Amino acid sequence: MCGIFAAMTRNGIASSCVDRALSSLNHRGPDGHGTWTSSDKRWILGHTRLSIIGLSNGEQPMTSPDGKVHTVVNGEFYDYREIRERLRHDGCQFASDSDSEIALHLYQRDGMQVAPQLRGEFAVIIADERENTMIAIRDRFGIKPLYYSVVNGDVFFASEIKALLALGVPAAWDLQGALGGMARPHEQTEFAGINAVPQGCYAVAKDGTVRIYSYWDWEIPTADDMKRDNRTEAEVIAEFRSVLMDAVQQRLVADVEVASYLSGGIDSCAVLGLAQQAMARPIRAFTLTFDNPLYDEAAIAEKQAKFVGASYHPIPVTGRDIADSYSDAIWHSETQMFNGHGVAKYLLSKAVRDAGIKVVFTGEGADEMLGGYPFFRVDAVKHNPALSEAQKSALFAEILGTNEASRAIMLPNEVNSPATDAVRRRLGWVPTVVHTMESMSNGLAPFFSNDYAAYIHGHSPIVAALDRLPIGQRMTGRDHLNQSLYLYSKTALPNFILSYLGDRMEMAHSVEGRVPFLDHRVAEAAARIPVDMKVKGIREKHVLREATRDVLIPEVYNRQKHPFTTPPTRDKNDPMLAFYRDTFASQAAKDQPIYDMQKVNKALDKLLDCPDDERIAVEGGLQRIASVVVMQKKFGMS
Template identity: 55%
Template sequence: MCGIVGGTLRGTLESGRLEAALESLHHRGPDSRGRWIAEDGASFLGHTRLSIIGLDNGSQPLSDHDGNVQMVVNGEFYGYRKIRENLQREGCQFKTDSDSEIALHLYLREGMNMCQHLRGEYAVLIADQRNRAMIAIRDRFGINPLYYAVHNGEVFFASEIKALLELGVPARWCPQALLQESYLVRPHSHSLFQGIYTVPPGHYAVAQNGQVSLYPYWDMDFPTAEELATDSRSDEEVVAGFREVLSDAISERMVADVEVASYLSGGIDSCAVLGLAQTMATKPIRAFTLAFDDALFDESALAEQQAKLCGANYNPVPVGANDLADYYSDAVWHAETPFVNGHGVAKYLLSRAVRDAGIKVVFTGEGADEMLGGYVPFRRDLLLYNSESQDPATVQRLLAEMRESNKAVPALVGNEGARCAELDLVERQLGFVPSWMEIFAGMGDKTRELFSADLTARVAGINPYAMSLARLPVASQMSGRDPLNQGLYSWSRIHLPNFILTFLSDRMEMAHSIEGRVPFLDTRVAEFSAHMPIHMKIKGMREKHVLREAARDVIIEEVYNREKHPFATPPAKASDNDGLYQLYADTFHSKALEDQPVFDPAAVRKAFAAMPDLPFEQQALLDNLLNRVLSMTLMHQRFGMSSP
């Protein structure tokens, strides 16, 4: 991965702004920097490089032969060798060995149809002086970040918000986004910063004359329920097909001029990726595992067994509450979005350990739950909405069993009961309420109770789900689909890019110049998974059934049989020896809490004071809330935010 920045201007770029923006992205590309400014000063590009392929000659920006088209790329294009060979046969001359250069030649030959050829994790900026335009492209799932802002008639793009701030865009809270963040339904095109947006996944943006227009080029395309019913493939054929596309995705992601390592937990996603990758490798893959001192959250023993089975090199990375506290603020600065748990900080520390081991590239397991129905809310959807003939008592018993077996993450399980009135809009549009929205609604209501009086007044009457649904193509991509697939689609288009791929993926890896490669979010894997029969995703109550069968020969028996346990760190414990609890105490009794405009300090302190007397499950739920307050307080402080 790399860092990219660019813009179209009314005048000229203020001296030092581009250099400051590039410096803010140094962690994304410490190996070299490149910059281009148009002769008339009306547009510019910048690039910080993390060299992975074409180590000696892959500097950017890339340019056509007469300099009219300039390009910077952040990411990796898989299958690039075949595309490069085809382009060379057609007369294209390459100046570098980098995979990035295929995008330049594809654009010159096919314009925006180039997007159909791109496969991987990427963000691209193109300055096309022939058309007086700047074009920004983001990968299909939003793995790589790409933000933009229109400020004083000028348009700026960047890999991270901090670079936009260095270019002169003000740092202000967005009230509506704060409300939507509380319910974890912030639209895929919005940030928490007023006037700063993301190029949505699977879209490209065209900036001309100080305006930005967005165009989709790909979307998750689930078959209708009727189309699913006509699938005549046997279960064995589906398993074999999934094994083939996943293996191909992993094989393509092993292409690099540097070592490729792997994250490893006790979950089937990372175990399957490592197991399959090791069958293709010529030497043991180095695998890195987070190790916690709380048995309810620690998976290091399972990870060690998995590494031993497949012949990988096992490397545990111990992380405790004091470590989380020490690096919490830095992790928030990199994430540019609030936390609900310390797991983002843990990933930050994991990527640091990988960097310190001299590694630049790792496999990660994100995306499997989105493709294959891994999370508890998806199983809940199956029970509630795909079980017309199911005995109601059996449904309630299975729901209770799910809650009992997921004590570490009660916020992802939820409790049956009253729901917020705003969800009525969701039910009217979709015909039901996806469980993930219903479960997170309780967290949103609790967060809202802590809002300051000013923010409460600003968001009064706003439905947090309205704009999120308005930005989804409900009629074309969700209507008529199986309820489980509707839940998967909405989660993948809202929660995956704005939350999971931010504080559990790209940002925490790139904080230490580590490129994460995500096989489960390969285009071919996603398209195969979308058209898979429902029972191959969740069979009975066993999630990701097809993955278990496809990877059975390369994973340990305990992982094959193990229920999904969402990744989380232990909650803070009310103790003088718990660093995270002390960070809460120090922050909530500091001027920093008084200065931020989002939460009412007195309400926060009252909630925090109640924590020691609560039972574990309620402490864990409160910990989610306190993480939000802590991280937003630190965001306000670190970014110099102004009030909404």
């Protein structure tokens, strides 16, 4: 993994800005820096390198033999060896052993048909002097970040927003983006004039404009098509096992050690188990631990590691650790947080880096494909015609009872609002996750300043996101559960899961996360799995349990999903309470344009009065407010 940026300007850019951009991305690539500048000084590519494959000769930017096409790459391409051999057969000459070089030769040979041929997690920028064009390509799920901005006819791309700011893009609030959190349209950020290249898309920059084109989307069969699927359950399980195993094995390819993050959940346990089957040495597995037993998964993770032959490495994290690192984690995430879990991942990645690790497996993506979260299970039960109302009520009660740690966030009461009415008009029903997102947004409304409340009146982030999606092609006619999965994969997955729980917290410490579940071949197989094999009764990810049963301990195989969260504030001596007070009393708190801090401080005074099982949700709102204050200070927002 690396950091990349590009500038396509009319009059050039100061070398001091380029140096600042390189410095701002140093954490993404501490092993080397490189730039390419056009002869007229108006175009530039920048790269900071984290060397994983081709350690001795993979420097970037890379230039074509004719000197007309230049590229920088962040990420990993799988199957690259086979592609490289085919390209060599066609006459291409390679200058390095790096997987990144295949993008350059594929583009020269096939133009924009390069994108569908790339497999992995990646962001690519290509400067084509022949066509006077820059092209930026992002992987199918948005695992790797890629942003762009157009300022007075100059076009900028970068892995992180802070690099765009270093290149001269102004830092200002997008006040609608700031409202959305994980529900906003994926391309929208919290920074005015700065957008994300959407997942599965490429951007073409020419003559001071940027146009976006899709090259891949998650195609889920219609409910009628699913009824015509005559595969047996054993055949579905075998197919899923095969594609997942291939994705894991592809991600073992590296010239450095590959380790693994491990929780007590089935996703990371399955990935570790399959990876360990393919390895002769024990894989180092790293687990976050907490002193609150409701949130700690150390015992089950240690047992799982021992079962598959991995070596177990616990990483204890305290409230003091989270409070001390919160601001730094926000600077890296460039977005709001509603729980300390992002900070915990930041600390986990630091510990892994300190242990000498550059590459880790992570388990993200399975929940979004196979119905892992509680709100997906609610939809599966609610719209299952084979269940009576009494059976549904009993299953709903069981879902609530087994999610004590997270039900206040994941399973709030249904929300009736103009936004949910708008969703119902578009889809014909309201997915439970929409109620979850609306509840989070509504919980912040009492703290808005009068001016901000007036500005965003009538705006719904989730409706705005839905209106950007191809509902007719991708959602209409699908089972309710599959509609929910698609919606979540287009909003919360890139905005939240893959950002401040994924790449940004890993690369903050120069650690590359590899995500087997988000291999597009795995995703395409998952799309064809019958819904009752995704959620069977209330048992989520049934197909994954069966496909990986041989590498799971019984406790993991039989366990319900427990979303990863950090413990809420416990008492008046909790370090997070002091963090909130200091943050809310700062000058940045006075300067930010969104919240009325007098109202916020009154709510903070009452935090410890909340029942234990509700405090995590109330505190989630306070953490979002604290995030805004930190962003105001760290980025000098206007």
